[in-house]
Amino acid sequence: GAGVSQTPSNKVTEKGKYVELRCDPISGHTALYWYRQSLGQGPEFLIYFQGTGAADDSGLPNDRFFAVRPEGSVSTLKIQRTERGDSAVYLCASSVGQGAGELFFGEGSRLTVL
């Protein structure tokens, strides 16, 4: 498909474990975003990449969260020492260009920390 692809769609892990979530954006989209959506809430911004670099990581809640986009396409969100409060749907989005415009979201990765 031509949309934003996220894997895994569901991830159940135990408290303290390490988790990686992957995002494959729409081909040609230079901007990539990670958001976190808790149940019954709106998406909360985590980090934004323009190309390979993190242009804005001000939404990352603490140093247990880290994201990379080494080749300017696929991105991985990494969460160390997971906590129960990390349970949420992690959404990835991509967009064209550098100005404000339409974000194309994936279906998300649902993370459950037991």
Place this chain on the structure above:
Amino acid sequence: QQQVKQSPQSLIVQKGGISIINCAYENTAFDYFPWYQQFPGKGPALLIAIRPDVSEKKEGRFTISFNKSAKQFSLHIMDSQPGDSATYFCAASKTGRRALTFGSGTRLQVQP
């Protein structure tokens, strides 16, 4: 600090009726205001967006009304259909910062 406040939390409308969702923002630097629609199990999808240089924007059955002085904007869905049943999020961003600040969402149910 909740920078974008959305109401109501839930809304039930009869088929053919008008659905109205309201948002208020605090940061006067915001200059881009989109509305996103989200179905269960799916990611949000852009519905319509407005910038503060206009007071209204219409696309089909969807209209955004914008009141800069009151720092409020609203989404109107005319002739609401059961297929419009979804969660709607308002959002805002400012020039120089791409991050969108989302409201808490409105769950719309259109009854046939």
